[in-house]
Amino acid sequence: MSDYADQTVAVLAVQGAFAEHEARLSELGAHYIELRQAADLRQNFDRLVLPGGESTVQGKLLDELGMLEELRARIAEGTPVLGTCAGLILLAHDLAAHDDKGTPRLATMDVLVERNAYGRQLGSFHTVQEMKGIGTVPMTFIRAPYIVSCGKEAEVLAEVDGTKDMEEVFQDIVKILGA
Numbered sequence: 001m002s003d004y005a006d007q008t009v010a011v012l013a014v015q016g017a018f019a020e021h022e023a024r025l026s027e028l029g030a031h032y033i034e035l036r037q038a039a040d041l042r043q044n045f046d047r048l049v050l051p052g053g054e055s056t057v058q059g060k061l062l063d064e065l066g067m068l069e070e071l072r073a074r075i076a077e078g079t080p081v082l083g084t085c086a087g088l089i090l091l092a093h094d095l096a097a098h099d100d101k102g103t104p105r106l107a108t109m110d111v112l113v114e115r116n117a118y119g120r121q122l123g124s125f126h127t128v129q130e131m132k133g134i135g136t137v138p139m140t141f142i143r144a145p146y147i148v149s150c151g152k153e154a155e156v157l158a159e160v161d162g163t164k165d166m167e168e169v170f171q172d173i174v175k176i177l178g179a
Contacts, residue, residue, distance in 0.1 A: 010045035016053015050087025110151030117146030
């Protein structure tokens with residue numbers, strides 16, 4: 001944690017499980033801010049969390065609130081991002097044809113994603129798998145998106161049942177989350 005004590009994590013707080021992410025960041029002693037409107041983007045932050053929730057709602061709100069392009073630019077410039085569930089969908093460059101309704105997305109991660117690929121709530125499951133650079137971690141899949149394929153710019157960090165999946169997209173921010 002000491003390596004990141006002077007850094008600020010921005011948590012997208014327009015919809016979804018942002019409070020749960022904030023609670024975990026607090027437990028770890030991390031300083032965080034909420035991004036709720038375009039004016040919040042004027043604050044300095046070093047990392048970004050895109051929480052689970054409804055990706056369609058989040059994408060539309062980012063666009064309507066004038067936040068989409070600024071966040072896209074910051075990610076493209078190298079801001080580390082953790083996207084869980086809906087956050088992964090927002091980050092995906094491409095969605096499966098039947099999922100892509102033209103909803104605004106950040107589209108900064110070189111992956112093809114299928115929404116709700118693990119089925120209904122009853123199809124949810126927990127597992128423990130190896131995460132590259134971290135070790136064994138618990139993973140929870142609740143109507144989670146599935147990464148169908150990764151492009152040259154994406155690195156697979158974990159696989160579940162032989163399928164490539166990054167329900168929790170760990171990049172540099174994984175260190176601040178306690179790995």
